[in-house]
Every structure is written in structure tokens, then in C-alpha cells.
Amino acid sequence: MDLVWLLDHVEEGTLAALLGLLTGAVFGVAAQRSAFCLRAATVEFSRGMLGPKVAVWLLAFSTAVIWVQGAELLGLFRSSEARMMAVAGSWSGAILGGLMFGAGMVLARGCSGRLLVLAATGNLRAVVSGLIFAVVAQMSLHGLLSPMRAWLAGQWITPGGANVDLLAALGLPRIAGIMLGVAIAALAFVLVRRNKVGFAAVAFASGVGFSVALGWVLTYSLAQVAFEPMPVTSATFSGPSADTLMFFLTENPVLDFNIGLVPGVFLGAFLSATLKGEFRFQGFEGEGQMRRSMTGAALMGFGAMLAGGCAIGAGVTGGSIFVATAWLALLCMWIGAGVTDWLVDQPSVRRAIA
Structure with a gap:
């Protein structure tokens, strides 16, 4: 893609939004067709199973690692220029925010990215929960909850005003990142065979990882040729959800990658569900489920901003x-989700079996 030629015909902000739209559409199609969801994977794992949901998540994660690290080795992308690597990270935020996000996605029955995909397929529960997530994320970024988030995040931050690159910190070459990705992919394929996961799910799960790499490469390429400073980023749904909400509420909205990303995911998932005949309206099953989902969405909104990203933004992107705080946040999301499932959902499962 010749971005220099495109910049001669399209404004930088508009082009960034179009790149976000493209990245989001690829993610939306792939996530909808593969049923990619961290919450589903963590619940499976916490119940002692290494089933198809875990296999799909591992495929998406490993593919993202392989594509992104491969792009860096080829000179198509430099992780040192990524926004989340160039700013100080928060260890305390990753721990507390990760635990909160993990608990919230179990209560809401989906992480923020999964809720956006479900909303595009007609799930009204996901629409309500997604709006609450976006509002609380915005409150945590610039609103009433911002001082609390800043205080919690400031308790333990990375030194030197930048985040920690795990590979560099361990003295490992970039090829080690690809090797780790291949090892995780090998485990994923073992689980794919054991659980008889279909080829389509495998292909689209890999597409989720590819969309993450696509976002990194496109924003990096744009940043190299744009006149104004452009952030190097990729798929994430905490900041972009808040930004998209404010885009429609402010008088002079500004276009950027984030503003294109969320509509792109919605459009991709909507088209995928419609073509597959899977679009149908669904609502809350009762008052209890509504309270639970709203609580979970609020926990995810604050937790994602505190952790520096959501299940996609920190966990995969x-x-x-190899942002160190992202890996820590991901670990805490798994722990928070597993503990919440054990305390909230598993008792009813055990009673049903008994």
C-alpha cells in the first residue's frame, strides 16, 4: 500500500481512520467466524478443560506473535516506536486492572472485544454492556474516576519513563519471539486435533492474530510518512471505545485510527453474521442477568484503563x-476470570451435577 500516494489525496486523520476501519473489519470478520473470546477460554481452563475455546485463543495469540515479530525482523515495524512501549507502564495497574477486567468479563459473559462483535450480530445485551464499558472507560480516562485510576496506576510504575520489553530485558534476540509463538501455535494445534476444531475456525482464529499485525504495520508505516506525529498502535477496545463515544458527543471531533477501528469491527462482524445467517436479536434473560452484565461491563471499563488495555489491547496486541506490563495484565485477567467463575458460576454447575 503506497501511503505516500494516499496522503497526496487524503488528509492524514482521514487516512488513519480508514486504516483503522480496515484493521477493524478484518478483526470483526475473523473474531465472529472463529468465536474468539478470552472469557470463554479462561472459563474452559478454570474448569479443568483444554477445549476448543482455549485452542482458538492460543491460535489467535500465537499467530499475532509470529506475524508481529516476523514483521519486525523484516523491517516493516519497530516495537520500540509503539505507543504502549514508549510510555511508562504500571505494574500495579496491570495487576489490579487485570484482575478487575478478568472478573468483569466473566460477569458480562464476554470481554470488551467480544461484546462489540456480539452487538454487531444483534445481541442487545452486548449493546448495553458495551455502552456501559465505553462510558466507564471514558470516566476512567478523563472523568470522575480518573484520579483514582491515576493513583492506583502510580503506585508501582516501570522505571525510565518507558515500558519494559521482555525480550530485551531477558537478553533474547527478536527471533526468540517467533520461536515462542511457534511453540504456542504447536500446542494450539495439538488442542485443535484433540477437540476436532474445524478448518474454518482455525483459519479465522489465525485471522484475528493477523489483524493485530496488520494494525501495527499500517500505523507504523503511516507514522513514517505523515507530517503530523501519528501514534503507532493496533487493535484494542478500551481507549478506542471511549474515543468513539466522545467522537459522536463532541462539537469538533477528530479522526484517527481509533475512530475507524470500532466501526470497522462492528461492520466486519455484522457482514459476517448476516452472510452466515447468524444475525438475530437477543436480549437479557432476566433482571439478574442484566445487573450482572452491567456490573461486569463497569469493572471491565475501569480495569482496562487501569491495566493499560483490554483482553485484546493488552492481552494480544x-x-x-512483548510489553512486560501487558503480559502481567494478561496473566491477571486469566486469574481474575478463573477465580470469579469458581466463585460465581461453578457452584451452580456443581449443584446441577449433584
Whole structure:
């Protein structure tokens, strides 16, 4: 893609939004067709199973690592210029925010990215939960909850005003990132065979990882030729959800990659569900489920901003460039989700079996 030629015909902000739209559409189609969801994977794992949901998540994660690290080795991308690597990270935010996000996605029955995909397929529960997530994320970024988030995040931050590159910190070459990705992919394929996961799910799960790499490469390429400073980023749904909400509420909105990303995911998932005949309206099953989902969405909104990203932003996008706090946040999301499932959902499962 000749971005220099495009910049001669399209404004920088508009082009960034179009690149976000493209990245989001690829993610939306792939996530909808593969049923990619961190919450589903963590619940499976916490119940002692290494089933198809875990296999799909591992495929998406490993593919993202392989594509992104491969792009860096080829000179198509430099992780040192990524926004989440160039700013100070928060260890305390990753721990507390990760635990909160993990608990919230179990209560809401989906992480923020999964809720956006479900909303595009007609799930009204996901629409309500997604709006609450976006509002609380915005409150945590610039509103009433911002001082609390800043205080919690400031308790333990990375030194030197930048985040920690795990590969560099461990003295490992970039090829080690690809090797780790291949090892995780090998485990994923073992689980694919054991659980008889279909080829389409495998292909589209890999597409989720590819969309993360696509976002990194496109924003990096744009940043190299744009006149104004452009952030190097990729798929994430905490900041972009808040930004998209404010885009429609402010008088002079500004176009950027984030503003294109969320509509792109919605459009991709909507088209995928419609073509597959899977679009149908669904609502809350009762008052209890509504309270639970709203609580979970609020926990995810604050937790994602505190952790420096959501299950996609920190868990896959940040993990693919080996941001240390992203890996810690991802671990805490798994722990928070597993504990919440054990305390909230598993008792009823055990009673049903008994």
C-alpha cells in the first residue's frame, strides 16, 4: 500500500481512520467466524478443560506473535516506536486492572472485544454492556474516576519513563519471539486435533492474530510518512471505545485510527453474521442477568484503563510486542476470570451435577 500516494489525496486523520476501519473489519470478520473470546477460554481452563475455546485463543495469540515479530525482523515495524512501549507502564495497574477486567468479563459473559462483535450480530445485551464499558472507560480516562485510576496506576510504575520489553530485558534476540509463538501455535494445534476444531475456525482464529499485525504495520508505516506525529498502535477496545463515544458527543471531533477501528469491527462482524445467517436479536434473560452484565461491563471499563488495555489491547496486541506490563495484565485477567467463575458460576454447575 503506497501511503505516500494516499496522503497526496487524503488528509492524514482521514487516512488513519480508514486504516483503522480496515484493521477493524478484518478483526470483526475473523473474531465472529472463529468465536474468539478470552472469557470463554479462561472459563474452559478454570474448569479443568483444554477445549476448543482455549485452542482458538492460543491460535489467535500465537499467530499475532509470529506475524508481529516476523514483521519486525523484516523491517516493516519497530516495537520500540509503539505507543504502549514508549510510555511508562504500571505494574500495579496491570495487576489490579487485570484482575478487575478478568472478573468483569466473566460477569458480562464476554470481554470488551467480544461484546462489540456480539452487538454487531444483534445481541442487545452486548449493546448495553458495551455502552456501559465505553462510558466507564471514558470516566476512567478523563472523568470522575480518573484520579483514582491515576493513583492506583502510580503506585508501582516501570522505571525510565518507558515500558519494559521482555525480550530485551531477558537478553533474547527478536527471533526468540517467533520461536515462542511457534511453540504456542504447536500446542494450539495439538488442542485443535484433540477437540476436532474445524478448518474454518482455525483459519479465522489465525485471522484475528493477523489483524493485530496488520494494525501495527499500517500505523507504523503511516507514522513514517505523515507530517503530523501519528501514534503507532493496533487493535484494542478500551481507549478506542471511549474515543468513539466522545467522537459522536463532541462539537469538533477528530479522526484517527481509533475512530475507524470500532466501526470497522462492528461492520466486519455484522457482514459476517448476516452472510452466515447468524444475525438475530437477543436480549437479557432476566433482571439478574442484566445487573450482572452491567456490573461486569463497569469493572471491565475501569480495569482496562487501569491495566493499560483490554483482553485484546493488552492481552494480544501488547503481548505480541512483548510489553512486560501487558503480559502481567494478561496473566491477571486469566486469574481474575478463573477465580470469579469458581466463585460465581461453578457452584451452580456443581449443584446441577449433584
